[in-house]
Amino acid sequence: MSLPQKPSLLNKLFISILVFTNPLFMEYVMAEVKLPAIVSSNMVLQRNTTVTLWGWADAKEKISVELSWLNTPLKLEASEKGTWQINVETNNSRKPQTIKIKSDTSNLLLENVVFGEVWLCSGQSNMFQPMKGYKGQPTFSSTLTIAKSSNTKLRLFTVKKVGSRIPVENIEDYISWQQATPNNVANFSAVAYFFGQQLQAILDVPVGLIHTSWGASKIQAWMSKDALKPFQEVSLENANLKKANRIPTALFNAMIYPLVNYKIKGVLWYQGEGNRNEPENYKKLFPAMVKDWRTLWGLGDFPFYFVQIAPYWYNDNSAFQSVTNTAFMREAQLQCLDIIPNSGIAITMDIGDEYCIHPPKKKEVADRLLLNALHNTYGFETVEYTAPSYKSFELKDNSVVLKFNNVGNGLFTYDQLEGFEISGNDKVFYPAEAKIINGQDILVKSDKVTSPVAVRYAWSNWTKGSLLGTNLLPVSSFRTDLWNDNDATRPKKI
DSSP states (O other): OOOOOOOOHHHHHHHHHHHHTTHEEEEEEHHBBBOOOTSTTTTTSSSEEEEEEEOOSSOEEEEEEETTTTTSOOEEOTTTTTTEEEEEEEEOOOEOOOOOEEEOOOEEEEEEEEEEEEEEEEEEEEEEOOOBBBBBBBOTHHHHHHHTOOEEEEEEEEEOOOOOOOOOOSSSSSSEEEEOOHHHHHSBBHHHHHHHHHHHHHSSSSSEEEEOOOOOOOGGGGSSSSTTTTTTOOOTTTTOOGGGGTTTTTTTTIIGGGGGTTTOEEEEEOOOGGGTTTTHHHHHHHHHHHHHHHHHHHHOOOOOOEOOOOOOOTTTTTSSSSTOHHHHHHHHHHHHHHSSTEEEEEETTTTTTOOOOOOOOOOHHHHHHHHHIIIIISSTTTSSSOOEEEEEEETTEEEEEEESSSSSOOOOOOOOOOOEEEEEETOOOEEEEEEEEOOOOOOOOBBSSSSSSEEEEEEEESSSOOOOOTTTTTTEEESSSOOOOOOOOOSSSO
16 A cells, blocks of 8 residues: 555645544544653663564554664554554664654654663552652662762653553653653652662663552552452442552553553562551462563563561551561561562561651662562572571470571571560460571570470561571561461460
8 A cells, every 4th residue: 555645735625624624533634653651762672672662643554663773664554443563673782772753644753762671660658759758758878879860871760640440551640761860860769769770880781760659559459450350349430549549450550551562671569568457368469460460561470579568566566466467468478479480579677667667778678679680680690689588497395496498608686686486385475585506597485485386586567677697688577387366366464
């Protein structure tokens, strides 16, 4: 089919009459090629792979795509529905590139496009927390970090908070791709920035960060209708989208689905507080969400690194049951490591804040996510990324000896071990003394429990993790028992 010819004078008159009587006709006859928000100047395309460019145009419109790194323009034709997409090979060039998209009605130019590593960063308020912090809640090291943040090789894209009743094709509200500067880093996710800035420096390649998060959001809001179907029915007909962060599928529809054509390297996820009272359900929902995202992106089991929620008092540090004690949620998140392929966890037992749900040590969180990425994604085999984890126990006289996985060079504590509790068959847990023995085991005992059968560590809302590996990565809260949480108690008076 030949390209459309320029309209004759008679045709122009006819078109003018149609436009005057039906303004919608103007969109039909004069529609320009359009791109999604995520495809723009300054973007980072995943390097050394096949990426997708896509958009909208007139039905059957012929489009030419000129790529500065290829010698020959790529030709395509929009579908009958007015959509188009094309797969493009990228390489490892460090030079800024251009993309020209032309049609009979359009001449688009994308400049300063680079090839690098693209990471999607999502979750709730601890991922959303900007480098400058929240009011009355700082981000440590932020001032100098912001001052030193100018970097042409680090690019930022922000999806603003919006919900939708149905999956939408394009992002409604956003901050387009920008090079990192003090002006935009101050308001960008601190965890995402600390991760990306260090990754860029270590790999010496451009890094693109796509930030899409919303405070107080439940995981159900980030899941598609199909992913939630085995767990609950979803109807958004009468939903109040002002509270979209609490509405099943509403954030997925508006803040994730429009991105699934954009090739990424992996995902950083910091969420869980919004579901802290349903740990067993979360252990089902989280893996289902990850599986669904991976299916939609069609990139296989891409890396998915997530943060365990930090200790915080939640107005009740004596809570012991699963609906009120977030140790059960931390346990569920740790168990997701064995359920979700190619996943990793950043444990935050030692960097929480008793009375602030937004701990200020965001760089430490990012560091631990980065260690996962460096070792597992980028092949830095000597970079340690795992903390010791509980393995088994042995009864020894009136005490318990705990064994651990991933011990490496051994266990460590800065001062003395705290947060251990021990129980007999009565399932009443008493505070216990604990010490490191043989450099790699823990001996736990209490004079109130002469025949111990179970131990719990850091099993409360707020606790200060005191047990680490010699790589200074903290051990997660754990328990040696599998008792129904309503059966186990603490003594009324000690």
